[in-house]
Structure formats: structure tokens, C-alpha cells
Amino acid sequence: SAVISQKPSRDICQRGTSLTIQCQVDSQVTMMFWYRQQPGQSLTLIATANQGSEATYESGFVIDKFPISRPNLTFSTLTVSNMSPEDSSIYLCSDQTGGHNEQFFGPGTRLTVL
Amino acid sequence: QKEVEQDPGPLSVPEGAIVSLNCTYSNSAFQYFMWYRQYSRKGPELLMYTYSSGNKEDGRFTAQVDKSSKYISLFIRDSQPSDSATYLCAMSINDYKLSFGAGTTVTVRA
Numbered sequence: 553s554a555v556i557s558q559k560p561s562r563d564i565c566q567r568g569t570s571l572t573i574q575c576q577v578d579s580q581v582t583m584m585f586w587y588r589q590q591p592g593q594s595l596t597l598i599a600t601a602n603q604g605s606e607a608t609y610e611s612g613f614v615i616d617k618f619p620i621s622r623p624n625l626t627f628s629t630l631t632v633s634n635m636s637p638e639d640s641s642i643y644l645c646s647d648q649t650g651g652h653n654e655q656f657f658g659p660g661t662r663l664t665v666l
Numbered sequence: 667q668k669e670v671e672q673d674p675g676p677l678s679v680p681e682g683a684i685v686s687l688n689c690t691y692s693n694s695a696f697q698y699f700m701w702y703r704q705y706s707r708k709g710p711e712l713l714m715y716t717y718s719s720g721n722k723e724d725g726r727f728t729a730q731v732d733k734s735s736k737y738i739s740l741f742i743r744d745s746q747p748s749d750s751a752t753y754l755c756a757m758s759i760n761d762y763k764l765s766f767g768a769g770t771t772v773t774v775r776a
Contacts, residue, residue, distance in 0.1 A: 553712075583762055594670070594754070594766040595710070644709055653698045653758045657709035 554579045554647055556658035564664045565635055572631045573661045575645035580625035582649050586618070589642040589660070601628040601645075635665045669693055672755055672767025680775050685742035689755035689767045692736065696757040696765075699731050701740045704752045704769065713753075714740065745774045 555578040565571050575584065584601040599620055600608040607620035622628040632639055642662050646655040672689045679685055687701075698717055702710035714729040716722045716738075722729045730739040738757070742749055755767040 585762065594768045597763060600762065648762055653762065654700065654712055654715050655762070655764060656712060659709045662707070
């Protein structure tokens with residue numbers, strides 16, 4: 553599986569500000585995804601990052617709040633906009649390659665909004 | 667009702683014991699079943715990947731899928747303190763959308 557890194561690993565932000573999280577994969581992958589893991593809850597898919605086109609968002613998530621870019625097959629960013637304390641969570645990117653449904657995850661970004 | 671149910675525990679066992687974890691689900695269309703291990707402050711790590719029903723063994727880990735009962739299990743034999751982590755089940759129909767359980771926190775006592 554490809555090795556996935558994320559930056560930053562953690563951050564503490566003020567409400568009303570925005571944070572951009574980077575996800576880098578060490579080889580080209582077919583699909584990249586962004587998840588949220590809130591305390592004590594399961595992982596929830598935010599969106600699929602599509603290379604060269606707009607991301608596909610899941611129900612309950614919108615582009616204005618979580619803009620996503622994927623300029624190439626190895627890199628994606630997720631921005632958490634106009635943050636509130638409810639956005640405090642772990643944000644994870646994952647990738648999937650080939651015809652299998654296995655997904656591999658990055659180490660996550662732990663976000664705290666004050 | 668959640669699509670995937672998983673007892674959050676916590677589960678505490680002595681070293682060397684068998685750890686038994688399970689998930690139930692409601693969507694009979696799920697075909698692909700996965701178990702992830704997540705250490706504190708780390709991302710989930712894929713442990714086992716199974717298609718349809720049956721058993722799969724990998725070292726000390728055994729995954730079982732019973733589609734007729736909509737029930738999957740993970741067994742860890744000869745558990746070690748290094749197995750202390752949160753274990754997440756996940757499943758999908760035939761695409762990229764994974765449905766996760768809430769995770770079970772396991773502590774193996776030395």
C-alpha cells in the first residue's frame with residue numbers, strides 16, 4: 553500500500569478561522585477520500601477528492617464548509633472553513649487503488665477549535 | 667438504527683487470552699468486510715479484508731463473516747500488550763463507501 557502523510561498532525565485554532573490540511577501519497581492512487589472522526593464516534597466520509605474536478609460530497613457536508621482540492625494523483629487538501637468548536641475532530645485522508653475496496657489511511661490531523 | 671453496530675467496550679483481557687470482537691449490520695447488500703486497528707493518536711491500519719462469507723486467518727488474527735446472520739467477528743489469539751488499541755469494523759457494498767462501526771477499545775494487561 554502507498555504511504556500517506558498528513559500536515560499538520562495537530563492544530564489549535566480560533567473560531568471563525570480556516571485551516572487547510574494536506575494529504576500526500578508516495579505513489580499515484582486512483583481515489584482519495586476525506587473522513588472525520590469525532591470523539592467516541594465512528595469514521596464518517598466527508599467527500600471523495602476527484603483529480604482535476606470538483607469533489608463529491610456526502611450528505612451533510614458542503615463545499616463551502618469543506619472545500620477540497622486534488623491537483624494530481626498524489627496530493628489533496630481539505631479546508632475546514634469558518635470553524636466552530638463543533639468542528640473539533642480528527643480529520644483523516646485515505647486512498648484506494650485498483651479494483652479492490654481496501655482503503656488505507658493517513659495518520660490524521662487532530663483539530664481543536666476554541 | 668445504525669447501519670453497523672459495534673460494542674464500544676472497553677474490553678480488558680490478560681495477556682495470552684483470546685480477544686473476541688464483533689459487529690452486526692443491517693444492510694444485506696454488504697459484501698466486503700474489513701477490520702482496522704487504530705492506536706491512540708494514529709490513523710486506522712487495515713488488519714483484515716474479507717469478501718463475502720467465511721473465515722480468513724492471518725497469523726494470530728482470524729476474521730469470520732456470517733452473512734446469513736449479518737454478523738462479523740475478529741479473534742485475536744495469544745493476545746499481547748501491543749494489541750491494545752481500538753478495533754474498527756468496516757464494510758461496503760461494492761464501491762468505495764465504507765460504513766464503519768464505532769470501534770471497540772481493547773486493553774491487554776501484562
